[in-house]
Amino acid sequence: MIDRLPHEKGFHVSWDQIHRDARALAWRLDGKGPGEGGAWKAVVGITRGGLVPAMIVSRELDIRVVDTISVKSYNHQAQMEAVVTKSPQTDLMGDGTGILIVDDLVDSGKTLEMVRKLYPKAHFATVYAKPSGRPQVDTYITEVSQDTWIFFPWDMALQYVQPFRGTD
Ligand SMILES: O=P(O)(O)OC[C@H]1O[C@H](OP(=O)(O)OP(=O)(O)O)[C@H](O)[C@@H]1O
Ligand code: HPA
Ligand SMILES: [Mg+2]
Numbered sequence: 001m002i003d004r005l006p007h008e009k010g011f012h013v014s015w016d017q018i019h020r021d022a023r024a025l026a027w028r029l030d031g032k033g034p035g036e037g038g039a040w041k042a043v044v045g046i047t048r049g050g051l052v053p054a055m056i057v058s059r060e061l062d063i064r065v066v067d068t069i070s071v072k073s074y075n076h077q078a079q080m081e082a083v084v085t086k087s088p089q090t091d092l093m094g095d096g097t098g099i100l101i102v103d104d105l106v107d108s109g110k111t112l113e114m115v116r117k118l119y120p121k122a123h124f125a126t127v128y129a130k131p132s133g134r135p136q137v138d139t140y141i142t143e144v145s146q147d148t149w150i151f152f153p154w155d156m157a158l159q160y161v162q163p164f165r166g167t168d
């Protein structure tokens with residue numbers, strides 16, 4: 001995982017916003033598949049962050065075949081290496097033709113790069129994208145700068161904040 005500490009900026013995403021942005025992603029992908037009438041064969045979510053947008057996209061596009069791929073990033077002597085720890089169904093995937101592979105975001109692009117090697121004909125879609133990862137993604141909704149850390153609602157909690165004008 002990339003360290004969030006050196007990032008200059010934070011982009012805080014609420015449940016409402018990820019829902020809206022994932023819907024926008026679905027609408028952009030609607031009818032763009034290689035099947036009859038632009039149909040997609042299946043949605044594959046990259047665990048874990050990709051499962052939320054994968055669910056929303058499959059719901060919007062009425063795609064009932066949904067699978068998952070798990071990718072773990074290991075840091076060996078500062079060289080990031082991504083390894084698949086759970087594969088989607090082999091007979092479903094083939095070379096990826098007609099498969100919509102969904103993740104919450106692309107950052108360095110390492111995760112998508114390794115999945116793309118396995119399924120070169122798949123379509124890769126993320127809700128958010130940073131510049132370094134953009135070449136790896138076919139469709140995305142919102143771009144943020146490389147020095148921005150995206151905070152997702154499943155990693156956050158509501159908490160008290162001091163008023164702007166403090167009282168003592
Ligand atoms: O483009 P990259 O630099 O590879 O980074 C993007 C990936 O990193 C995050 O997942 P993470 O590996 O932290 O796991 P998680 O989804 O289980 O939280 C995010 O959900 C993407 O999958
Ligand atoms: O900006 C980010 N936010 C959350 N998880 C991430 N994993 C890589 N980059 C990010
Ligand atoms: Mg992830």
